[in-house]
Amino acid sequence: MRTTSPARRRRRRGLTLAAALVAASTLTVGGIAEPESATAAGTLTMLGADVSSLQRSLDLGVTYYNAAGVAQNPLQILKNKGVNYVRLRVWNNPASGYNNKARVLQQAASAKALGLKVMIDFHYSDTWADPGKQYKPAAWASHNIGQLQTDVYNFTYDVCTALKNQGTTPDSVQIGNEINVGMLWNEGKVVNNDFTNLSLLLKSGYNATKACSSGTQVIIHTADADSDANMRWFYDGIKAKGVSWDITGLSYYCMWHGTLANLYNVIVDAKSRYGKPVVIAETAYPFTTANADGEANSTSATCDGNAASWTGQATEFTWIQNTARNAGAIGVFYWEPTWVATSGNGWDPANIWGTGNQWDNMAVFDWTGHVNPNIVWTP
Template identity: 50%
Template sequence: MRSGVFPRPGAVRTAVICAAMVCAAVLVATGRAAAAARPADTAAVRPLAAAATPLTIRGADLSTLQRAEDLGARYYNQNGTQGDAMQILKAAGMNYVRLRVWVNPANGYNNQAKVVAFGRQVKAAGLKLLIDFHYSDTWADPGHQTTPAAWRNDNLSQLETAVYNYTYAVCNALKAAGATPDMVQVGNEINSGMLWPVGQLTGGTGGWSNLAGLLISGYNAVKAVSSTTQVMLHIANGGMDAQARWWFDEAVAYHVPFDVIGVSYYSYWSGTFSGLQTTLNDLAGRYAKPVVVAETAYPFTLDNADSQGNNISSSSQLTSGYPATEAGQRTNFLAVINALKAVPGGRGLGYFYWEPTWTAVTGNGWDPTNPNSGDGWDNQALFNWSGRALSGITDFAN
């Protein structure tokens, strides 16, 4: 992890991640390698495509919004009228909300109780709900899959039971609150497994047999609560087809059931847009499943709103043709949407913009153990530093 940058899912690809994932035998490389050496973005913003039939899922991950609002964050529509952030996004076309859940986070946010309360609000707003199980007390991504402290000494059989019971408990609590999830992720960006070391694919004690057992437990728990809830398997690096094909071939070989394929795609880390199209087309056709871009985002500026360094802070990190401007952010987002629309057979189900409401609010930092930590994502939100909506929100109507 670079100093001053937070380790969030789909984001920082550190030397630790590289060590865990750059293994030819398993084709788990980091997205940063493919994105390296891209030129500074001086090209004109690419033109917006004409609107067509909107995708089925037009979602956003709002996992930090509850805490932001508790700390006094204010949000405004493009006209400058103050309003509820979720309603502002809904009015723009958002129809689905993604919420992560951690087992026992240090500050309490994103735990079961908080997620149930927020899930109730999502459903009351007439929106659909995706629950993203990290199976950790903190961030889980390809380089961080730390087993929750309460489960740390469990063997495989015990972890399978813990995953089932915990997944069932969260989903059932949501159901009891009138917020049955429409979709659930069993794990977050699990390229290299989850619940390390037992469920780790490389360098741990696990392998695919162990990971499959854990994923099957999670799937079964979701379906025991609601047979209609769809289950997503989610990996990072959505522009890298060889990785994705290897991973899902293994999942199928080990008889892991799933309904939806999810990938993260950040154009500055995850490969080219042509690579994204190839991956989406291949996965949808090869496994006959709908595909979702479960995370995407892009900066509207390279400036920083707080003391925390931003994940994307240099022109050398940008994608050619997409400057770090409001227009550049919007067209980058639209390019992801258009890639999904181009998937054959209508299997491009939709997307989730990652943390559009995570503006720099004091106390709403990345580290649940440190209330003084800052926000390294403020320049990729869809609201500016005054809380006013940017034009990128209009992409939810596409």
């Protein structure tokens, strides 16, 4: 997820539905009109939710309610909505004490106890890593590329092995988060089209994962769903350097990454060009333009004629799933659906009490913890 200020983000809106979704008729599901899925559409097997902030919310006493208004375990609520996979980010040594190794172990155990699969999202940072910043962990700040290769291997292997030893082996891992131009800057940044250092780091992460668990799938994740040219530039670059990966991961937010038609084309090309499954590792949509706290929302922009409302959020998410499915992707993950506004669960891990929540209008639970009754994850 990008965490730069809203004013600096690209806001590319599209009001045209993906060509693959356009049909003469529409279906109505749960009272929501949606473009009819293609007859030959595949199946989404990774029906995901990134719930990285959830443990903090629960520790602060947030209560979550299902569509009937009954208090319930939020993971169970999401599972009942169709979720079968959770995504958990891991930071090296965050000041907040959350999203570190110990907390990830705790959250993975909770998810696996409900029969959910687990993806681990390695940021290789003490804080947010995204296309605009990839800060090295403080403990690695002075390390050169050779040392960083060892760091990536050891940290990846350590977290994966700890999960394995408690009976919650990760089903998949991301080696880096939205690494459009590299990770662990500046050593791992792609400069002048030189992917050498980045590829060394990605190989270290891949090898560590497979040494821990050969069956765990490795995802290489960028926010390049906006541009087929950018997608090709990145994945061609790492492929030419001999990097191995199992799944291509893309972030897609319609207000920043363009039309559903464009998303369809990028997925089709990525799947065909690299011969690997594609997953939308992040997406979300607002249910309101209002703000629950003093922290400005990341965005309130809307797309495709869908309002910022419960119905609009559910409709847009359904259309994103339909587009991904029809293009041949294997999954879609909603980013931070449980991150409701509550004091003490702020945006900045270095100031978790002093900052608010920029995502309170993008969650699928409202400010009182009630779930969007219309939203559903569909295979």
